[in-house]
Amino acid sequence: MAREKFHLVHSSAVPVHIENVDTDQIIPARFLKATTRDGFGENLFRDWRYDSNNQPIADFVLNNPRYSGDILVSGKNFGCGSSREHAAWAITDYGFKVVVSSFFADIFKNNALNNGLLPVQVSDEFLAHIFSAIEADHQTTFTVNLETQTFTIDATGASFNFEINSYKKECMLNGYDDIDYLLNMKDKIAKFEQSRA
Amino acid sequence: MAGKTIFDKIWDAHVVEQIEDGPSVVYIDQHLIHEVTSPQAFAGLDARGLKVFRTNRTVATPDHNVPTIDQDKPIRDELSRFQVDKLTENCQKHGVTLYGLNHPYQGIVHVVGPQLGITQPGMTIVCGDSHTSTHGAFGSVAFGIGTSEVEMVLATQCLMQSKAKRMRITVDGELGEGVGAKDIILYIISKITASGGTGYFVEYAGSAFRNLSMEGRMTVCNMSIEMGARGGLIAPDETTFEYIRGREFAPKGADFDAAVAKWRELYTDADAVFDAELHFDAADIEPMITYGTNPGMGIKITANVPALNEIEESNRTSFAKSLDYMGLVPGERLLGKTVDYVFVGSCTNGRIEDLRAVAEFVKGKQKADNITAWIVPGSKQVEKQAQEEGLVAIFEAAGFQLRQPGCSACLGMNEDKIPKGKYAVSTSNRNFEGRQGPGARTMLASPITAAAVAVTGKIVDPRDFN
Ligand code: SF4
Numbered sequence: 001m002a003r004e005k006f007h008l009v010h011s012s013a014v015p016v017h018i019e020n021v022d023t024d025q026i027i028p029a030r031f032l033k034a035t036t037r038d039g040f041g042e043n044l045f046r047d048w049r050y051d052s053n054n055q056p057i058a059d060f061v062l063n064n065p066r067y068s069g070d071i072l073v074s075g076k077n078f079g080c081g082s083s084r085e086h087a088a089w090a091i092t093d094y095g096f097k098v099v100v101s102s103f104f105a106d107i108f109k110n111n112a113l114n115n116g117l118l119p120v121q122v123s124d125e126f127l128a129h130i131f132s133a134i135e136a137d138h139q140t141t142f143t144v145n146l147e148t149q150t151f152t153i154d155a156t157g158a159s160f161n162f163e164i165n166s167y168k169k170e171c172m173l174n175g176y177d178d179i180d181y182l183l184n185m186k187d188k189i190a191k192f193e194q195s196r197a
Numbered sequence: 198m199a200g201k202t203i204f205d206k207i208w209d210a211h212v213v214e215q216i217e218d219g220p221s222v223v224y225i226d227q228h229l230i231h232e233v234t235s236p237q238a239f240a241g242l243d244a245r246g247l248k249v250f251r252t253n254r255t256v257a258t259p260d261h262n263v264p265t266i267d268q269d270k271p272i273r274d275e276l277s278r279f280q281v282d283k284l285t286e287n288c289q290k291h292g293v294t295l296y297g298l299n300h301p302y303q304g305i306v307h308v309v310g311p312q313l314g315i316t317q318p319g320m321t322i323v324c325g326d327s328h329t330s331t332h333g334a335f336g337s338v339a340f341g342i343g344t345s346e347v348e349m350v351l352a353t354q355c356l357m358q359s360k361a362k363r364m365r366i367t368v369d370g371e372l373g374e375g376v377g378a379k380d381i382i383l384y385i386i387s388k389i390t391a392s393g394g395t396g397y398f399v400e401y402a403g404s405a406f407r408n409l410s411m412e413g414r415m416t417v418c419n420m421s422i423e424m425g426a427r428g429g430l431i432a433p434d435e436t437t438f439e440y441i442r443g444r445e446f447a448p449k450g451a452d453f454d455a456a457v458a459k460w461r462e463l464y465t466d467a468d469a470v471f472d473a474e475l476h477f478d479a480a481d482i483e484p485m486i487t488y489g490t491n492p493g494m495g496i497k498i499t500a501n502v503p504a505l506n507e508i509e510e511s512n513r514t515s516f517a518k519s520l521d522y523m524g525l526v527p528g529e530r531l532l533g534k535t536v537d538y539v540f541v542g543s544c545t546n547g548r549i550e551d552l553r554a555v556a557e558f559v560k561g562k563q564k565a566d567n568i569t570a571w572i573v574p575g576s577k578q579v580e581k582q583a584q585e586e587g588l589v590a591i592f593e594a595a596g597f598q599l600r601q602p603g604c605s606a607c608l609g610m611n612e613d614k615i616p617k618g619k620y621a622v623s624t625s626n627r628n629f630e631g632r633q634g635p636g637a638r639t640m641l642a643s644p645i646t647a648a649a650v651a652v653t654g655k656i657v658d659p660r661d662f663n
Pocket residue numbers: 260261305306307326328543544545603604607608625626
């Protein structure tokens with residue numbers, strides 16, 4: 001099923017200045033009982049966002065009205081742990097289109113790409129620049145250009161060339177799904193099976 | 198041309214198509230599914246009007262959110278019941294084999310596959326669960342996938358994946374008394390960190406692994422993902438073949454011999470090159486425990502929590518946050534610290550050998566008064582064996598609560614949660630914040646260490662009992 005095409009994101013960002021953010025933090029297991037893909041955004045970072053009485057925890061960034069935007073910025077090793085795709089669904093359902101870190105766990109990266117969420121991996125140094133830029137001005141904006149594979153801090157013009165494999169890039173730009181590709185090669189898959197029999 | 202690693206041999210044999218400057222289309226021999234990560238995938242199939250492509254390569258069992266008491270009664274939690282019912286409904290509709298609740302084969306997917314002989318060397322195996330790496334213990338390429346990928350495999354028996362880099366971790370030498378598979382892997386992760394294996398597929402080599410039983414090897418491979426690796430595997434050998442022989446879905450008779458002959462080809466060529474190589478000495482490994490909120494934060498049980506100046510400056514904020522959550526201070530000694538819960542179970546250490554080890558330790562002893570001790574067998578078969586071997590009687594006499602099979606407190610999706618602020622020594626694989634329940638404080642350790650903690654009520658070195 002075709003997805004929205006991804007080209008350019010120009011937006012302020014929300015900083016979650018924490019390392020090793022695991023998928024149990026992004027969406028705790030007790031919220032995985034749904035059988036559809038919708039509504040997970042409500043519980044994104046649930047236990048950092050709400051206390052045990054379901055009251056918002058004021059000093060967590062998602063509860064701070066100063067921060068908003070389509071870009072989530074987080075510390076290194078983002079998305080480690082469980083393979084739950086619910087983590088990617090929670091992030092997109094909340095409204096993010098891009099997630100930036102200096103390091104992503106493998107399964108999370110795949111899950112993000114399969115949901116039209118762009119994982120942008122930058123250097124530790126550049127990540128520090130992004131955090132400082134947001135600290136200096138919480139509404140500062142960034143430009144994410146998938147075509148040119150650049151992430152730019154608009155205020156300073158500093159730019160980082162991020163990597164993405166060209167197949168995945170085409171898929172994101174055109175809104176293609178891996179499954180469409182695979183469905184088109186069923187005959188070849190059947191031949192492969194015969195060749196091994 | 199340089200030789201191939203086992204990983205290369207298996208991977209290359211399963212590539213249906215290589216996309217230029219892109220991923221490979223990889224054929225999947227065995228797909229395992231459970232109730233939590235499959236409903237949206239089946240819904241995707243339905244939306245496209247598709248059927249499961251190869252039902253004979255798919256097996257399902259509910260494990261993650263099932264209750265571990267009263268499994269013969271309807272599930273009380275409405276959402277859990279709905280999810281488990283959905284799995285049944287989807288499997289019936291698509292003709293997929295299901296080992297549902299109360300079926301003699303039900304259990305945690307990663308315990309069920311190996312014990313039924315479904316898991317075999319040379320296979321590609323996937324499941325919508327990161328601990329699919331467990332199956333690598335048999336010399337297979339096994340890894341966790343997301344739900345969109347579950348849908349792809351259901352629809353086409355293939356996945357699109359970029360090939361991981363290769364890492365070999367060699368541990369040679371003899372393990373000391375009281376040191377087991379869990380300690381080896383916790384030790385390795387403490388050395389290379391929770392992200393040290395990201396981008397790699399790991400081969401475990403050396404005498405320390407060769408001398409492990411299949412169940413010990415599964416414990417090691419299970420936790421590959423905790424260092425960020427895509428998966429981990431161990432070359433199959435006589436131990437592997439003997440384990441598989443005679444199991445329900447293993448080849449039989451002449452077919453078995455033919456299969457073994459093929460499996461013997463699965464080794465890393467002497468001239469194969471790895472992208473990264475690490476070596477450790479088994480003699481350096483001692484019983485381990487974690488003090489923090491990722492599995493890389495582990496220490497020898499006799500050691501102190503690191504002091505602030507032992508932590509790299511850039512990691513200090515995370516370190517402090519983690520200790521704050523755990524209610525610990527830098528430099529603190531763990532030995533003697535009071536514990537509230539002991540959990541023995543999960544796909545890491547919920548197999549029969551683990552239960553035997555715990556039973557042997559607690560036989561004739563009593564759990565400490567301050568401890569709530571849960572034993573959750575990894576599967577119905579493990580439960581049955583534990584009964585037949587008299588382990589259940591030992592656990593009951595010692596004051597442990599034996600529960601029914603499932604993931605249970607490993608992820609706290611059902612009622613088995615560790616209360617806020619309480620300390621749990623757990624044989625599972627993740628000590629993330631809230632993993633075992635909101636505010637739960639998890640310390641990962643081996644089954645023997647967990648048993649020792651259960652009887653003393655405190656963090657204790659299991660070797661002190663010899
Ligand atoms: S036992 Fe724990 S780690 Fe294993 S599959 Fe279940 S939830 Fe995942």
